[in-house]
Amino acid sequence: MPPQRHWCLAGSIAPIIASALLNEYGTSTPIALYLLVARVITGIAVLAMKETRGISLRNVDKADQDAHQSASYRQCTEHKEKIMKGITTVITAPGKAEQREYEVANPVPGGMILRMIRANVCGSDVAIINGRHPLINVGCVMGHEGVGVIERLGEGVTRDFAGNPLAVGDRVVATYFQACRRCPECNLGKLNLCRNAFAGWSQPAAVAPHFHGSFSTYYSVGPDQFVYKVPENVSSKAVSSANCALSQVTYGCQLGEIKRGQKVLVLGAGGLGVCASAVASEMGGEVFIAEMAANRLPKAREFGARHLIDLSVADGGSGRVDLLREVTNGGADVVIDLTGVPGVFSEAARSLRPGGIMVEIGSISPGRYTDFDPGLFTRSGTQLRAGLRYPAQILGKAVDFIASTPQFPWEDLVDAEFEFDDFMSAVTAAEQKQVTRAALLVGSEA
Numbered sequence: 001m002p003p004q005r006h007w008c009l010a011g012s013i014a015p016i017i018a019s020a021l022l023n024e025y026g027t028s029t030p031i032a033l034y035l036l037v038a039r040v041i042t043g044i045a046v047l048a049m050k051e052t053r054g055i056s057l058r059n060v061d062k063a064d065q066d067a068h069q070s071a072s073y074r075q076c077t078e079h080k081e082k083i084m085k086g087i088t089t090v091i092t093a094p095g096k097a098e099q100r101e102y103e104v105a106n107p108v109p110g111g112m113i114l115r116m117i118r119a120n121v122c123g124s125d126v127a128i129i130n131g132r133h134p135l136i137n138v139g140c141v142m143g144h145e146g147v148g149v150i151e152r153l154g155e156g157v158t159r160d161f162a163g164n165p166l167a168v169g170d171r172v173v174a175t176y177f178q179a180c181r182r183c184p185e186c187n188l189g190k191l192n193l194c195r196n197a198f199a200g201w202s203q204p205a206a207v208a209p210h211f212h213g214s215f216s217t218y219y220s221v222g223p224d225q226f227v228y229k230v231p232e233n234v235s236s237k238a239v240s241s242a243n244c245a246l247s248q249v250t251y252g253c254q255l256g257e258i259k260r261g262q263k264v265l266v267l268g269a270g271g272l273g274v275c276a277s278a279v280a281s282e283m284g285g286e287v288f289i290a291e292m293a294a295n296r297l298p299k300a301r302e303f304g305a306r307h308l309i310d311l312s313v314a315d316g317g318s319g320r321v322d323l324l325r326e327v328t329n330g331g332a333d334v335v336i337d338l339t340g341v342p343g344v345f346s347e348a349a350r351s352l353r354p355g356g357i358m359v360e361i362g363s364i365s366p367g368r369y370t371d372f373d374p375g376l377f378t379r380s381g382t383q384l385r386a387g388l389r390y391p392a393q394i395l396g397k398a399v400d401f402i403a404s405t406p407q408f409p410w411e412d413l414v415d416a417e418f419e420f421d422d423f424m425s426a427v428t429a430a431e432q433k434q435v436t437r438a439a440l441l442v443g444s445e446a
């Protein structure tokens with residue numbers, strides 16, 4: 001038995017010995033004497049045990065003190081990390097938003113914290129701030145398109161969703177929605193229809209981790225948001241539209257089953273329309289792009305559109321349909337509606353050739369109605385397809401597409417830049433269709 005065990009044993013049996021002594025000399029002895037005897041024997045045992053271990057009491061105290069100081073320092077350092085603060089943009093009422101400061105939380109396991117470089121204003125952001133989104137409402141954070149740099153990696157994250165290694169400091173883009181892979185739609189492989197898509201973004205800004213949207217200096221990315229590393233040869237400005245505009249229309253073109261030589265009619269020449277021109281033309285389509293705000297049309301030509309159609313010269317809805325059917329020689333093989341204007345839905349369907357495919361993407365706000373002729377639809381033998389969000393893995397393909405198509409001036413897609421705190425001017429520019437894509441300059445690259 002090691003020496004300290006002897007002393008341990010002595011300490012344990014001290015009260016028993018004391019009790020035996022008291023029994024010998026009578027129970028009338030005051031209880032205080034019993035306790036004193038027990039305590040003295042126990043104290044001697046403890047002292048001897050520590051000496052036997054080779055640790056002087058002074059050393060024990062010093063070691064305790066060092067450990068305590070080290071823990072305090074660690075807590076202090078951790079605390080310093082925890083109190084990192086950032087600014088995010090919160091919807092306060094329909095048509096209104098303000099920027100608020102919150103503490104940046106640590107990333108959840110499998111997630112990450114991005115420091116945002118750029119955030120673009122999408123047509124959906126205009127709908128959202130005006131109260132036309134079913135889930136992202138007052139109190140929520142604005143913004144979903146953009147690019148950031150990894151500030152902190154959550155536990156277990158070493159690679160992006162394409163298998164590329166990830167490290168703090170890498171630039172990445174992330175899907176603005178989640179694909180939980182644990183719901184009936186995800187289980188069917190329909191990652192764009194995940195029932196929990198907005199479990200993160202729909203949280204109010206006041207709820208940690210606060211930074212649920214891209215109009216923020218930091219962005220908290222959850223473990224079910226697909227993340228892709230940005231290649232070094234792709235600039236942040238060029239890739240900034242990847243996680244909404246380009247991915248969205250890549251999915252739209254897939255739904256349209258565009259084949260080489262087909263006439264593809266794109267309605268709306270904002271960021272999505274310009275990206276759609278690039279994707280559809282690369283798939284071999286002959287791209288027609290139509291828009292009421294004619295100032296937006298020339299940009300589309302740089303991205304592969306062959307025919308620019310100014311719809312503002314047409315006489316009403318029927319006039320627009322006549323014009324579109326005329327320029328496409330009897331109707332397009334594929335029509336992609338990106339306008340978000342309910343009345344265009346019917347015009348788009350009537351601009352198809354018999355048997356064509358229409359893809360609806362722009363109308364995202366339920367409760368806005370338009371006339372539709374179901375008899376004409378049936379007799380035309382056309383198909384209608386809804387492009388809600390996009391299968392999450394398409395974001396990786398979109399990043400690759402930008403990297404592999406230098407013939408398109410991707411940086412020029414963003415044609416208006418605003419300071420981060422001037423976000424409302426950017427939203428207004430997008431709403432009034434003065435620009436193709438407005439960007440907020442949120443933070444530096446490094």
Ligand SMILES: [Zn+2]
Nearest residue numbers: 122124244245
């Ligand atoms: Zn968007």
Ligand SMILES: [Zn+2]
Nearest residue numbers: 180183186194
């Ligand atoms: Zn799901």
